[in-house]
Amino acid sequence: MNVAADPWVWVAAILTLAVFSFLYRENPFYRFAEHLFVGVSNGYAITFYFHRILMPYLIEPVSHGRDLWLIAIAMVGMLYFTRFIPKVSWLVRIPIAVVLGYSSGAYIPRAIDAQILQQLRATIVTRSSFATTLAGPGWQLGVWSIIIALGVIATVTYFFFSAEQKGILKPISRIGIIFIMVGFGASFGYTVMARISLFIGRLQFLLGDWLGLLR
Secondary structure (H helix, E strand, C coil), rough: CCCCCHHHHHHHHHHHHHHHHHHHCCCCHHHHHHHHHHHHHHHHHHHHHHHHHHHHHHHHHHHHCCHHHHHHHHHHHHHHHHCEEEEHHHHHHHHHHHHHHHHHHHHHHHHHHHHHHHHHHHHHHCCCCCHHHCCCCCCCCCCCHHHHHHHHHHHHHHHCCCCCCCCHHHHHHHHHHHHHHHHHHHHHHHHHHHHHHHHHHHHHHHHHHHCCCCC
């Protein structure tokens, strides 16, 4: 056993064990690590925004007499602090409305293009049709293209609430439920794998970097 001599490794290991203690039950060690993490994260975010955003994009230009219109933007942003003044707390709605309006106008078109239009294009347009690939070595592409197309149609049919799901719509919507469950299962499996990989990384740190049991 070759225990680490670096004090920061010990700090990281103790905090890791404090967080893992929540697996038993909530306790003061876990709450201390949780509060410390939130505090450090907020402190880092404040310093990051100050040095990387406020200084180069607001304070330095204004102090040199350039882009004085940024002062008005800064005043609107400072209205966030009115949240702590009960009599004028309603003014916080102004910067929130500005941020939401800008975000909606900037990101909704991109989201529609990336998550809807491009998905539709990838579903409809394939590199080659099923008829031409069935006889060749790429016939698997055609099969999967048909499966994806049927899955999309069945899933959309399940969410088609304008008509009662009976007749031909009923079996198609049932197939859509299967595709939805497969999608949810794949997403959940991916999430579990990601969390397990993080857990393995922490175990490697504890057994390797801290205790020196792994090489």
